[in-house]
Amino acid sequence: xxxxxxxxxxxxxxxxxxxxxxxxxxxxxxxxxxxxxxxxxxxxxxxxxxxxxxxxxxxxxxxxxxxxxxxxxxxxxxxxxxxxxxxxxxxxxxxxxxxxxxxxxxxxxxxxxxxxxxxxxxxxxxxxxxxxxxxxxxxxxxxxxxxxxxxxxxxxxxxxxxxxxxxxxxxxxxxxxxxxxxxxxxxxxxxxxxxxxxxxxxxxxxxxxxxxxxxxxxxxxxxxxxxxxxxxxxxxxxxxxxxxxxxxxxxxxxxxxxxxxxxxxxxxxxxxxxxxxxxxxxxxxxxxxxxxxxxxxxxxxxxxxxxxxxxxxxxxxxxxxxxxxxxxxxxxxxxxxxxxxxxxxxxxxxxxxxxxxxxxxxxxxxxxxxxxxxxxxxxxxxxxxxxxxxxxxxxxxxxxxxxxxxxxxxxxxxxxxxxxxxxxxxxxxxxxxxxxxxxxxxxxxxxxxxxxxxxxxxxxxxxxxxxxxxxxxxxxxxxxxxxxxxxxxxxxxxxxxxxxxxxxxxxxxxxxxxxxxxxxxxxxxxxxxxxxxxxxxxxxxxxxxxxxxxxxxxxxxxxxxxxxxxxxxxxxxxxxxxxxxxxxxxxxxxxxxxxxxxxxxxxxxxxxxxxxxxxxxxxxxxxxxxxxxxxxxxxxxxxxxx
Amino acid sequence: xxxxxxxxxxxxxxxxxxxxxxxxxxxxxxxxxxxxxxxxxxxxxxxxxxxxxxxxxxxxxxxxxxxxxxxxxxxxxxxxxxxxxxxxxxxxxxxxxxxxxxxxxxxxxxxxxxxxxxxxxxxxxxxxxxxxxxxxxxxxxxxxxxxxxxxxxxxxxxxxxxxxxxxxxxxxxxxxxxxxxxxxxxxxxxxxxxxxxxxxxxxxxxxxxxxxxxxxxxxxxxxxxxxxxxxxxxxxxxxxxxxxxxxxxxxxxxxxxxxxxxxxxxxxxxxxxxxxxxxxxx
Numbered sequence: 031x032x033x034x035x036x037x038x039x040x041x042x043x044x045x046x047x048x049x050x051x052x053x054x055x056x057x058x059x060x061x062x063x064x065x066x067x068x069x070x071x072x073x074x075x076x077x078x079x080x081x082x083x084x085x086x087x088x089x090x091x092x093x094x095x096x097x098x099x100x101x102x103x104x105x106x107x108x109x110x111x112x113x114x115x116x117x118x119x120x121x122x123x124x125x126x127x128x129x130x131x132x133x134x135x136x137x138x139x140x141x142x143x144x145x146x147x148x149x150x151x152x153x154x155x156x157x158x159x160x161x162x163x164x165x166x167x168x169x170x171x172x173x174x175x176x177x178x179x180x181x182x183x184x185x186x187x188x189x190x191x192x193x194x195x196x197x198x199x200x201x202x203x204x205x206x207x208x209x210x211x212x213x214x215x216x217x218x219x220x221x222x223x224x225x226x227x228x229x230x231x232x233x234x235x236x237x238x239x240x241x242x243x244x245x246x247x248x249x250x251x252x253x254x255x256x257x258x259x260x261x262x263x264x265x266x267x268x269x270x271x272x273x274x275x276x277x278x279x280x281x282x283x284x285x286x287x288x289x290x291x292x293x294x295x296x297x298x299x300x301x302x303x304x305x306x307x308x309x310x311x312x313x314x315x316x317x318x319x320x321x322x323x324x325x326x327x328x329x330x331x332x333x334x335x336x337x338x339x340x341x342x343x344x345x346x347x348x349x350x351x352x353x354x355x356x357x358x359x360x361x362x363x364x365x366x367x368x369x370x371x372x373x374x375x376x377x378x379x380x381x382x383x384x385x386x387x388x389x390x391x392x393x394x395x396x397x398x399x400x401x402x403x404x405x406x407x408x409x410x411x412x413x414x415x416x417x418x419x420x421x422x423x424x425x426x427x428x429x430x431x432x433x434x435x436x437x438x439x440x441x442x443x444x445x446x447x448x449x450x451x452x453x454x455x456x457x458x459x460x461x462x463x464x465x466x467x468x469x470x471x472x473x474x475x476x477x478x479x480x481x482x483x484x485x486x487x488x489x490x491x492x493x494x495x496x497x498x499x500x501x502x503x504x505x506x507x508x509x510x511x512x513x514x515x516x517x518x519x520x521x522x523x524x525x526x527x528x529x530x531x532x533x534x535x536x537x538x539x540x541x542x543x544x545x546x547x548x549x550x551x552x553x554x555x556x557x558x559x560x561x562x563x564x565x566x567x568x569x570x571x572x573x574x575x576x577x578x579x580x581x582x583x584x585x586x587x588x589x590x591x592x593x594x595x596x597x598x599x600x601x602x603x604x605x606x607x608x609x610x611x612x613x614x615x616x617x618x619x620x621x622x623x624x625x626x627x628x629x630x631x632x633x634x635x636x637x638x639x640x641x642x643x644x645x646x647x648x649x650x651x652x653x654x655x656x657x658x659x660x661x662x663x664x665x666x667x668x669x670x671x672x
Numbered sequence: 673x674x675x676x677x678x679x680x681x682x683x684x685x686x687x688x689x690x691x692x693x694x695x696x697x698x699x700x701x702x703x704x705x706x707x708x709x710x711x712x713x714x715x716x717x718x719x720x721x722x723x724x725x726x727x728x729x730x731x732x733x734x735x736x737x738x739x740x741x742x743x744x745x746x747x748x749x750x751x752x753x754x755x756x757x758x759x760x761x762x763x764x765x766x767x768x769x770x771x772x773x774x775x776x777x778x779x780x781x782x783x784x785x786x787x788x789x790x791x792x793x794x795x796x797x798x799x800x801x802x803x804x805x806x807x808x809x810x811x812x813x814x815x816x817x818x819x820x821x822x823x824x825x826x827x828x829x830x831x832x833x834x835x836x837x838x839x840x841x842x843x844x845x846x847x848x849x850x851x852x853x854x855x856x857x858x859x860x861x862x863x864x865x866x867x868x869x870x871x872x873x874x875x876x877x878x879x880x881x882x883x884x885x886x887x888x889x890x891x892x893x894x895x896x897x898x899x900x901x902x903x904x905x906x907x908x909x910x911x912x913x914x915x916x917x918x919x920x921x922x923x924x925x926x927x928x929x930x931x932x933x934x935x936x937x938x939x940x941x942x943x944x945x946x947x948x949x950x951x952x953x954x
Contacts, residue, residue: 418835422915440833447835450795451915591832618893623837625915 047095051110054103056132057125062110063103063133067095072169072352073138074098074344077130079149079176080274081224081232081267083109085258086148086333088245093341098144098348101137105129105150107269109262121272123157123179123281130158134167142169144348145293148333150273152176160289160317170351171291172344174298175330177310179277181317183285185310204307214274221268229264239304241577242334258334294320296347296392298340300328322347322392323400327638328534328577335577336533338482342404350392394428394452398632403428404454408476408483410463410520411490413440415590416540419628420487421445425453427632432476432483434459435490455480463490463516473523482531485635488520489540491559493596495609495670498553500600506554508597513558514565521569525578534577536635539566543586543648546655548666563641570640579638584652585627586645587620609672616671684778684854685926688905689941691775692782692924696944698722699769699784706788708763712737712756715769723773730861732772732779732852732871743768743785743918745842755866763789766796766917772871772907777857779871781850781907783922784945799912799919802834804950806910807921807939814901814927814937821897824848827910828893839913840920841893849908851878851889852924901937903929921946 047066054061064084074094076087084102091100106129107113107121114120134143145168147155156178158164159171177185189197214220223229233244236259245258260266295318299308314321324343328336393399407424411417413435421431425448433444433456441458448456457480461468476483494501494509517539528535542559544552566582573580593614598606622645634642643652654662702718719735738745739759743766748754761767765788772781785800787793806827813823827848831838840848855870862869878889888896891906909922924940 414832422835426915443833443835447798447914450798625837 047092052136053110054132054136057114057128059106059112059114059129061103061106061129061133063101063137065137066091066100066102067098069099069137071097071099072348073101073134073141073143074348075101075103075130075134075137075143075145077145077147077151077154078102078105078108079147079151079153080270081259081263082149083260083262083266085109085260086331088258089337090146090333090340090344093337094344097345099138101133101143103129103133105154105270105273107272108266109260113269117269117272119276121270121276123154123277126154127158127161127164130154131164131167142167144168144170144172144344144351146172146174146344147176148174149176149330150270153179153277156181156289156291159291159293159295160286162292165292168293170294170296170347172296172298172347174332174340175300175303175306177306178289178317179281180285180289181314182310183282185313186282187285188313200307200309204310207305207307210305211274211278214271215278220271224267224271225264229267232263232267233259236331240329240331240335241575242331289317291318291320294322294347294351296322296324296343298324298326298332298343300326300330300332302327302329305330324393324403325401327401327536327579327636338531338533339405339484346392346404394426396423396426396428396452398427398636401427401636402485402632405429405484406432406476406481407485407487408432408434408524409487409489410434410461410516411540412444413437415592416585416588416624416627416631417487417489418444419624420489420631421448421456422451423625423628423632424485425449425456426451428452428454429485430455430480432457432459432480434461434463434472436460436462462512463488463519464511466515466519469519469523473527476524477527482527482533483524483535484528485536485538486520486524486528487538487540487631488517488562489538490516491540491542491592493592494554494599495551495596495613496599496601497550501554502599505597505599509554510558513555514561517562517565521565525569525573528578529573529576532576536579536581536638537566537569537573538581538583538631538635539563541566541582541584541641543584543643543645543651545582545584547651547662549670550666550668551670567640579635581631581634581639582641583627583631583634584641584643584648585630586622586643586648586651587617588622588624588627588645589617589620590624593617612672685940687776687778687854688780688924691773691778691780692941692944694723694726694728694775695771695773695780695782696784698726698771698773699782700945702769703767703784703786706761706767706786708761708788710761711758712739712742713758715739715761715767716756719769719771723771726775728773728775730774730855730858730870731863731868732774732781733868734863734866735769735771736866738768738770738918740765740767741916741918744837744913744916745839745918746913746916748842751844751865761788764793766793766919768918768920770909770920770922774855774857774861774868774871777854779852779855780924781852781909781922783909783911783920785919785921795914795917796919799836799914799917800946800949801953802836803910803912803919803921803946805830805834806912807947810908810910810925811937811939814925815933817900817936819898819900820891821893821895821899824891824893824897831910831912834912835914837913839911839918840909843909843911845890845892845894847890847892848910849891849906849925850875851902852905852907853878901927903927905940 050065052063054063078084078086084104087102094100104111145155152173153176155171155173159168189201236242326336393403407429409417409421412421412433421433421444424431431448431453433441435441438460441460445456445458459472461472491513525537539562541563544556545559545563563582566580570580594610598609627644630642630644643649698719715737716735737756739761767786769784787796828838853874855874875889882888887899887902891897906925907922908925909920911920926940927937930936
């Protein structure tokens with residue numbers, strides 16, 4: 031075993047992280063192991079997939095190194111590790127388990143490690159956490175894009191024995207996504223392709239189809255660990271074909287019946303994965319007693335495209351399955367070493383229970399807890415109405431929320447209630463969205479103190495009703511400042527941060543049914559909202575390539591405070607007051623709750639919908655605007671019953 | 673206050689007051705006996721049995737019990753959904769007991785909100801604490817002799833400001849309160865759809881008189897409630913809902929025709945569980 035120092039890589043916080051590399055000898059081969067961070071901290075072991083080497087983790091590892099002892103190793107035959115001879119039969123899961131145990135014993139001899147796997151790393155991880163001989167060596171497992179081959183075998187069997195249309199659809203769907211697996215089973219050809227043209231073009235293919243930009247060693251001074259894909263890729267991919275040939279057939283034909291996980295598992299499912307169906311994990315509760323599910327709108331290579339989110343979830347999960355900090359501090363963890371597996375007696379039981387509780391608390395109770403847990407959501411106009419309901423809905427799904435509005439009392443209230451229903455953190459910010467300078471300042475503060483916004487909801491808006499000829503330019507300015515400029519500032523400043531981070535996100539703009547339903551009563555308001563609708567559509571086109579979705583929400587008549595603050599032009603103050611009251615009553619009679627709009631907003635983010643009319647009247651008007659616009663024009667001439 | 677009232681009136685208020693106390697005692701006793709797994713029907717039966725054992729023969733309405741998100745009337749469309757179901761109570765679940773026994777001819781109508789288990793229940797506590805502002809607002813505006821419909825809207829606005837949903841809107845006619853009066857003590861006291869016939873008779877006769885004179889025994893958001901508070905006893909029940917958690921109180925507000933604001937309206941009894949709770953928290 032030799033220990034050598036390699037150039038250090040800068041961490042996201044700017045401090046360089048030292049990478050220590052060593053070699054571990056096991057079963058006739060040598061594994062290349064890299065370590066980051068303080069070895070006294072809990073060990074997080076990252077296992078890469080196919081065709082990759084440990085460098086796929088570099089961004090995630092840097093982020094984790096601040097809190098943990100991070101260990102990466104090249105799987106046998108990949109990167110700096112040597113390949114077994116002969117290759118056939120050298121890549122069985124049993125041998126890969128030997129490798130893992132050898133590395134774990136070398137880097138963390140007396141404490142169990144937290145395992146994280148991507149793709150084939152995750153397939154291996156499932157083997158490690160379901161076989162007996164690793165008991166007590168693993169504290170938790172985070173799996174992404176790699177099912178257990180045994181679970182997969184049972185999944186296929188179940189669907190073959192009960193071939194309902196749905197089961198067949200799922201089988202055919204995954205069957206089509208596995209095209210490359212069949213190709214890898216042909217002899218010699220894959221090796222030739224990888225060592226030839228495919229290997230040369232792989233970085234471009236990754237960039238084009240998977241949106242994984244190649245990282246050069248010299249680019250941005252990320253050090254040698256930053257280069258990706260590495261120069262060894264053609265060899266890695268050629269050797270790695272044996273991962274498939276040695277295991278797939280054997281395991282899928284005769285899956286183990288006892289493949290139950292003996293550690294808590296966090297499953298992160300990218301929803302845009304081209305190689306693995308989300309349905310593969312439907313039966314997972316059968317095999318994993320302590321399962322936490324997460325979904326991520328991304329393609330297959332999440333360690334490259336979503337390092338921030340992964341680091342956050344891994345940190346949260348690992349911390350929840352570590353002993354309390356005080357016991358970790360007071361020694362090298364001698365008595366905690368065995369972890370869950372051998373914790374006995376009443377103290378052990380209590381500890382296990384408290385851990386299980388903490389793990390349960392990791393995913394919020396809301397319907398989209400898997401998707402929004404820990405994300406940062408900023409909602410404007412959140413002191414009341416739709417904005418407030420939206421902040422609550424995100425809070426219920428476990429998101430951290432930033433509540434923005436002009437009304438300081440209202441924002442404080444929203445933030446307070448958001449914390450009570452599940453938001454891990456909630457902050458109130460009193461800002462006028464129409465004020466560019468204030469928005470810039472807010473963005474700086476949010477970026478510095480809370481992080482980059484994952485979901486932005488530009489919801490703030492005010493009402494203005496009255497004939498165009500009675501609307502002064504002052505009135506126009508007021509309405510456009512909030513309804514249009516507020517959205518522009520939000521999209522430009524926060525959307526800019528989102529795009530600069532390059533890890534996806536979502537922008538929701540609250541337009542209105544008035545955006546496509548003309549009306550003589552709402553010329554200014556409708557104009558502002560139509561602009562928001564078109565802005566959202568254009569922005570959606572622009573940001574689509576960067577994994578940032580944009581949705582426009584068109585609520586319709588919703589019972590909120592917008593009626594009681596709306597301005598009515600061309601009438602006396604008394605008449606304005608009467609009309610406000612009358613409108614508020616009419617909206618109250620309609621009584622469409624803002625909570626339903628909030629649900630539509632969350633759904634729109636999850637499904638990345640472009641334009642979402644919410645109330646039946648908004649849907650009807652949307653339909654008419656496409657197929658019978660003359661009807662809408664006739665409706666537009668009607669005087670509202672005020 | 674009692675000095676300003678005639679002896680007969682004071683005796684009547686004492687009757688109502690003791691009926692209300694009995695009802696709250698029942699609610700507290702039953703709430704203390706609730707365990708995980710108890711159904712709404714069982715909780716309602718526990719209330720009925722407790723009160724029958726203490727001489728209650730007639731009801732303004734039969735006891736209700738709501739558990740979990742039914743405390744916020746989630747998904748309620750028809751009045752039949754108010755009746756107790758087989759929903760089982762779980763640890764940490766909110767519950768509401770709503771009972772209206774007639775005791776010696778004096779009806780009471782009370783609502784008791786709680787949460788099962790030792791806690792903490794920060795969200796439920798918050799709802800309960802925020803009900804205090806509504807109790808104060810209602811009394812203040814009734815003393816100002818504001819039209820009931822406007823007071824209703826003010827309560828509504830306060831709820832919106834607090835971030836809650838108005839859940840008393842789900843009650844029949846969306847009432848936040850209804851008048852309550854003495855009923856004759858009969859040997860046979862049938863009930864229809866959960867409401868005692870004697871009490872319904874009283875409400876119907878009030879509604880008839882009120883219709884002639886321009887007032888209503890139902891305090892609702894509609895035009896028929898657009899009148900100043902009518903002297904008499906009102907069972908007031910503001911009900912907050914917040915994402916599947918509901919909380920309410922219900923107690924009797926006495927409205928008189930006195931010119932002195934303090935005597936024109938007052939809560940019948942200030943020694944009630946929710947009021948004691950606020951006093952302790954303050």
